[in-house]
Amino acid sequence: MTRKKRRLTLIGLGMLLLSAATALVLTAFQDNLVFFYSPSDLQTKPLAADQRFRLGGMVEDGSVVRDGQTIRFTVTDYAATTPVVFSGILPDLFREGQGVVTEGRLNSEGVFQATEVLAKHDENYMPPEVSDALERTGKMPNTMRMPESTSNTGS
Amino acid sequence: MHRFANPNRFLKLANAILPWSNGVLVVSLLAGLALALVWSPGDYQQGDTVRIMYVHVPAAWMGMFAYVAMAVASAVALIWKHPLADLAGRATAPVGAAFTFVCLVTGALWGKPMWGTWWVWDARLTSMLILLFLYFGYMALHNAFDDPQRGAKAAAVLALVGVVNVPIIKFSVDWWNTLHQPASVVRMDGPAVDPSMLWPLLVMGLAFKAFYVSVVLLRIKAEIADAKIRALRMSEIHG
Numbered sequence: 001m002t003r004k005k006r007r008l009t010l011i012g013l014g015m016l017l018l019s020a021a022t023a024l025v026l027t028a029f030q031d032n033l034v035f036f037y038s039p040s041d042l043q044t045k046p047l048a049a050d051q052r053f054r055l056g057g058m059v060e061d062g063s064v065v066r067d068g069q070t071i072r073f074t075v076t077d078y079a080a081t082t083p084v085v086f087s088g089i090l091p092d093l094f095r096e097g098q099g100v101v102t103e104g105r106l107n108s109e110g111v112f113q114a115t116e117v118l119a120k121h122d123e124n125y126m127p128p129e130v131s132d133a134l135e136r137t138g139k140m141p142n143t144m145r146m147p148e149s150t151s152n153t154g155s
Numbered sequence: 156m157h158r159f160a161n162p163n164r165f166l167k168l169a170n171a172i173l174p175w176s177n178g179v180l181v182v183s184l185l186a187g188l189a190l191a192l193v194w195s196p197g198d199y200q201q202g203d204t205v206r207i208m209y210v211h212v213p214a215a216w217m218g219m220f221a222y223v224a225m226a227v228a229s230a231v232a233l234i235w236k237h238p239l240a241d242l243a244g245r246a247t248a249p250v251g252a253a254f255t256f257v258c259l260v261t262g263a264l265w266g267k268p269m270w271g272t273w274w275v276w277d278a279r280l281t282s283m284l285i286l287l288f289l290y291f292g293y294m295a296l297h298n299a300f301d302d303p304q305r306g307a308k309a310a311a312v313l314a315l316v317g318v319v320n321v322p323i324i325k326f327s328v329d330w331w332n333t334l335h336q337p338a339s340v341v342r343m344d345g346p347a348v349d350p351s352m353l354w355p356l357l358v359m360g361l362a363f364k365a366f367y368v369s370v371v372l373l374r375i376k377a378e379i380a381d382a383k384i385r386a387l388r389m390s391e392i393h394g
């Protein structure tokens with residue numbers, strides 16, 4: 001019985017240390033695990049000029065302007081906004097008021113030149129009748145909770 | 156728990172459970188497929204593509220559930236040295252790997268039309284891929300030694316180490332921003348899925364669970380039969 005107890009404590013202790021180590025590693029790599037930066041992050045993060053990165057947020061209502069192949073829109077996280085220009089094929093879910101993740105570079109005028117645009121889907125699933133009813137009563141869930149993960153680390 | 160470590164007692168229990176799990180599987184799978192493919196509405200944003208969710212989400216749940224089951228079996232095998240626990244871990248691994256694979260493939264099929272890409276290296280997708288590799292590693296390690304006991308021990312340690320990945324998968328969408336959407340069903344504010352879509356999903360989840368129970372019990376039965384044949388052969392050689 002004592003041998004079993006010893007193995008149990010050993011494994012328990014090992015798992016505890018392993019979880020602690022994993023938590024520390026994940027905290028240390030917090031910035032690298034983030035898939036995209038929000039417009040607010042751009043103001044606080046020191047990004048090298050000409051660095052490729054991903055910018056994510058909501059496509060601002062009424063900001064989409066199509067000019068032939070070129071599409072201009074504004075990405076917002078409701079705290080800051082960044083203008084984006086892209087030429088290419090947009091995914092089906094791309095629309096105003098929906099989440100989007102773009103990849104590219106910031107040019108000298110502060111316009112984000114995207115080479116790829118991905119639509120971000122939110123966690124809400126409902127049939128069209130329900131969404132119509134929610135729109136009418138103004139109870140549509142706020143579709144984008146901007147994750148605050150990058151802005152509050154302070155590192 | 157010690158009582159069920161006896162293979163004969165386990166076989167009795169397994170034979171009692173199997174008809175029930177098979178019954179639940181057939182009924183819930185038929186009902187779930189009918190609900191998911193015919194009697195549920197399309198999504199207001201995704202249209203009919205939302206139906207991929209009814210396979211993708213239960214597969215993801217079972218991929219993670221099977222891993223936790225495998226880790227628990229590994230801990231029991233390491234601490235109490237129950238031979239049956241090792242068999243249970245062995246029996247679970249390929250099933251869990253298959254669920255994880257289905258989750259990744261259906262996710263890619265959904266991602267292409269919806270996101271505009273098959274794959275991205277965000278935290279959720281990457282941690283799920285690591286889960287698949289952990290299953291592969293467990294199976295490979297189990298068979299990598301001439302002495303099966305050493306293989307079982309090494310694989311069990313790997314299974315325990317890899318279990319830290321499971322909470323990372325679950326909370327990856329909350330801890331970091333990802334392309335993958337946040338949790339829709341198991342979350343603080345209650346499900347963000349309309350009941351007309353949540354019910355088909357839960358019925359499919361039950362079907363996947365019943366499938367898992369049936370297949371793992373069958374696989375453990377086969378492993379026990381295999382061990383008995385080996386013992387008989389050995390006694391023939393030495394007798």
